[in-house]
Amino acid sequence: MRAAVIVFPGSNCDADAALAWEQVTGGTAERIWHETSDLAGAEAIILPGGFAYGDYLRCGALCRFSPAMRAVVAAAGRGLPVLGICNGFQILCEAGLLPGALGRNRSLSFRCETVRVRVENAATAWTGACREGEVLELPIAHGEGCYWLPEEELDALRARGGVAFRYCDAAGRADPGANPNGSVDNIAGICNAQGNVVGLMPHPERAAEALLGGTDGAAILRSALRLARAGAMARG
Amino acid sequence: MPAFLAAIEVHLKPGALDPQGQAVGQGLRSLGHDGVTDVRVGKHLRVRLEAADLASARAEVERMCRELLANPVMESFAFDVAAAPRA
Numbered sequence: 001m002r003a004a005v006i007v008f009p010g011s012n013c014d015a016d017a018a019l020a021w022e023q024v025t026g027g028t029a030e031r032i033w034h035e036t037s038d039l040a041g042a043e044a045i046i047l048p049g050g051f052a053y054g055d056y057l058r059c060g061a062l063c064r065f066s067p068a069m070r071a072v073v074a075a076a077g078r079g080l081p082v083l084g085i086c087n088g089f090q091i092l093c094e095a096g097l098l099p100g101a102l103g104r105n106r107s108l109s110f111r112c113e114t115v116r117v118r119v120e121n122a123a124t125a126w127t128g129a130c131r132e133g134e135v136l137e138l139p140i141a142h143g144e145g146c147y148w149l150p151e152e153e154l155d156a157l158r159a160r161g162g163v164a165f166r167y168c169d170a171a172g173r174a175d176p177g178a179n180p181n182g183s184v185d186n187i188a189g190i191c192n193a194q195g196n197v198v199g200l201m202p203h204p205e206r207a208a209e210a211l212l213g214g215t216d217g218a219a220i221l222r223s224a225l226r227l228a229r230a231g232a233m234a235r236g
Numbered sequence: 237m238p239a240f241l242a243a244i245e246v247h248l249k250p251g252a253l254d255p256q257g258q259a260v261g262q263g264l265r266s267l268g269h270d271g272v273t274d275v276r277v278g279k280h281l282r283v284r285l286e287a288a289d290l291a292s293a294r295a296e297v298e299r300m301c302r303e304l305l306a307n308p309v310m311e312s313f314a315f316d317v318a319a320a321p322r323a
Contacts, residue, residue: 058307094307101309103248108255148252148310182253 001027001228004042006068008034008091013049013205017085020205021046024221034066044081044224045072047088049141049203059102059144060090069095081125081224082197086142089189089199098190098199099157100149106182110143114214115180117165117188117202118172124164124191126198129223135172136165136216138202140180145201147183147190154184164198165189237286239320240293246306246313247278281305284320293317 003021007014018029021044030040039045053062063069069091076082076097084092092098105111114137122132130136149157157163165188166174174186181201189200204217248254254276261275283300287293294317306313 057305061304061307093309099309101307103252103310104255106253106255108259146253150251150309182255 001025001043001225002041003027003029003044003046003224004032004039005029005046005048006034006072007031007048008050008052008063008066008068010052010054011048011050011087013085013087013203016203017046017048017205020208020217021221024208024218025225027225032068034063034068037067037071039068039071039075042075042080043228045075045083047072047082047084047091048205049086049088052087052091055144058090058094060087060092060094063091064095073097076192076197079194079196081227083126083220083224084197084199085203085205086140086145086201089201090144092197092199097197098192099153099162100147100190102144102201103146103148104144105142105146105180110141111145111180112139112141113180114139115188115202116168116170116172116178117200118168118174120163120166121161121191121195123161124195124198124223125227126191126220126223127164128226129219133172134219135168135170136219137207137214138204138217139206139213140202142181142201145181145183147181147187147201149184157190158185160193162190162193163187164191165200165202237288239284239286240290240317241320242281242283242285242293242297242315242317244281244283244297244301244305244313244315245278246281246301246311247276248310249312252310290317290319 021029204220207214207217301313
């Protein structure tokens, strides 16, 4: 299965994302420079972590003008699985593919550590290989991961199963103490209404190889593969 | 076309948490400014643009703010537009 990893000036987790995709799914990952709208027939799209456009103006704010991003928006509309990791999540929110916004961590510190997240919705394109309630250990590395949405929109998000992951403790409780950045309702990742676009702050591609400390992220990447096998897929 | 200068301020909405503002406030108080009760940190942008007239310039700056300069989820904006001083 072929994935496109979009590379913006300042993206820095694209190589890891491409490698993890290939290792976990056995498919191919093509790194696509942001200036082209040709996604090379991709069946899945990953927006990797980093500091696209130097985080100028706001994290991810300037990415939506890139030709690649216009192609991503179109592909998302056709139902292609799109995964936004960290900066990728910020980009998806700024592009309007996901609701809400990511702001400065409440502690003001850049948090670089392993956290636990609970899978809240196992029916998205990127959680199909997970179990609802499953606790995953994933690394985070961000200074602006505080997810925020106005109260009334938050209720609507929760009601439609839009929360994909919540920060939790070892027992799977969404405890405020387990929240590394102050995100509302401990939200670590969300999905769109269709379930094909998912954004999360933690890095599954950094937890896809035992040698590097954990493999809990592999299931997230493998989920898109499961979708392809089920035949419910469009092409990029 | 005549030139205009827009002075734009972008701030976090009143309901949004501003940890940066809080930290700056703590800094000010630790310097002895005990009366400081609140600090909000925002952004200031200056945009020079050509437009047919002041009204058009104002309308365009408003669109710029809504479309890019402020994130409507978390930020509010305010601006002043005036004829640009001759270079």
